[in-house]
Amino acid sequence: MSTTAPSDIQQLVSAEEWQLRVDLAACYRLVALYGWSDLVFTHISARIPGPEHHFLINPYGLMFDEITASSLIKVDKDCNKVMHSPYPVNPAGFVIHSAVHEAREDIQCVLHTHTRAGIAVSAQKNGVLPISQQSTFVLASLAYHDYEGVAFREDEKPRLQADMGEANFLMLRNHGLLTVGKTVADAFLAMYMFESTCQIQISAQAGGGELTQVDPRIVDGVGHAMKVQTGGLGGAFAWPSLIRRLDRLDPSYKH
Numbered sequence: 460m461s462t463t464a465p466s467d468i469q470q471l472v473s474a475e476e477w478q479l480r481v482d483l484a485a486c487y488r489l490v491a492l493y494g495w496s497d498l499v500f501t502h503i504s505a506r507i508p509g510p511e512h513h514f515l516i517n518p519y520g521l522m523f524d525e526i527t528a529s530s531l532i533k534v535d536k537d538c539n540k541v542m543h544s545p546y547p548v549n550p551a552g553f554v555i556h557s558a559v560h561e562a563r564e565d566i567q568c569v570l571h572t573h574t575r576a577g578i579a580v581s582a583q584k585n586g587v588l589p590i591s592q593q594s595t596f597v598l599a600s601l602a603y604h605d606y607e608g609v610a611f612r613e614d615e616k617p618r619l620q621a622d623m624g625e626a627n628f629l630m631l632r633n634h635g636l637l638t639v640g641k642t643v644a645d646a647f648l649a650m651y652m653f654e655s656t657c658q659i660q661i662s663a664q665a666g667g668g669e670l671t672q673v674d675p676r677i678v679d680g681v682g683h684a685m686k687v688q689t690g691g692l693g694g695a696f697a698w699p700s701l702i703r704r705l706d707r708l709d710p711s712y713k714h
Contacts, residue, residue, distance in 0.1 A: 468529040471542070476507050479567075480528035482643040483515050484712040485705055486570070489647060491523035492708070495654060497573040498522070501635070502549070504556040505568045505643055512536050514560065516553060518546030527714045536561065551611035555631075558616035559623065559639060566639040568646035576657040577636040586630055589673040590663055593656040599682035602626035606633040628653055644694035647701075 469477050483505045490496050490503065499520055507513045515531045516538070517523070533542040538553040556569045580587060587597055604622040607615050610631075623629050627649055629637040636653050640646030663670055705712060 477528065479505055479507060479643070480515060480531050481713050483531060483568070484526050484528045485702060486568070486643050486647050487517060487523040487526040488705055488709070488712045489701055490570070490572070490650075492705075493651070493654075495572045495574050495650070496523040500552075501571050501573050502552050502556060503568065503570045503643075503646075504553065504560065506560055506566075507533070508567075511541075513541055514553075514556070516548060516556070518544065519549040519552070520547065527712055529714060551609070554613065554616065555610050555619065555637070558619050559629075559637070561616070562620040562623070563625075563639060566641055566646075568640050568643045569637065570639075570646040570650050571631075571635060571637045572650060572654070573635040574654055574657070576661050577630075577654060578634065579661050580657040581630050581635060582633050587656060588660055588670065589675070589678050590670050591656060591659045591673075593652055593659060595673055595678050595681045596652050597628050597656045598678050600625075600627040601630065602628070603630045603632060606631070610634075640694060642694060644698035646694075648694040648697055 468480075472480070483503060486503055499517075499522060502516055505515045507515060512535065514534050514536070516534055517526055518530050518532050521530065530544075530546065532540060532544045532546060532548050534548060534553070535541050536557055538548055538550040538557065540548060555571060559566070559569045586603060587594055587601060589595060589598055602623050604619050607618075610619075627639055629639075631637060636650065636657070638646050638649035638653055640649055
């Protein structure tokens with residue numbers, strides 16, 4: 460664990476950054492709690508407000524349920540440390556995140572997973588099918604990016620950025636799922652919806668019966684309804700309850 464006390468880190472950063480650290484650490488713990496982590500091999504990143512273009516990312520080698528606010532590493536756009544940390548970072552793992560952050564000034568958080576259901580659907584030619592209420596929210600803002608091998612090459616970034624465009628859900632073919640949000644809460648709730656969509660699809664297909672698809676007109680209207688009725692996927696509404704759950708289980712993420 461870090462040789463720098465949590466109180467030291469908190470005194471070195473702004474109140475705004477510390478709150479972002481707490482939220483991002485909570486997000487890592489929630490991803491572990493819901494079973495979406497892949498040992499130490501995926502990442503969640505968050506942009507720190509300000510002109511420096513600094514980001515927070517997980518210390519490479521820690522399990523998601525070990526991450527705390529003070530152990531998160533501050534890096535620049537090239538994943539170089541800008542604050543001392545005893546932990547290593549994984550620049551190769553930051554390539555996808557840096558590509559998205561670079562192209563999307565409107566978002567704060569990028570969440571990427573390698574779940575079994577997510578990869579299973581990403582391997583299907585038709586991708587996400589409109590067969591559940593959950594899928595309609597995803598399809599309202601979904602893009603796809605074809606697999607190009609392990610994502611560590613800088614030359615892939617322009618293609619990924621072009622494929623994603625303004626979408627909030629990105630299916631990385633044969634690889635996994637990615638969501639973005641204006642807040643950490645929004646990115647997490649988007650992933651909850653994305654993962655649920657994939658789990659439902661795999662379960663429905665496993666049943667072997669003919670699937671009923673949602674009327675395309677309903678899917679077309681969901682994007683507008685999300686903005687007007689719930690302010691998106693409702694991250695701000697669900698997040699406090701998720702934090703209360705974490706606090707009951709283990710509040711050490713705040714350290």
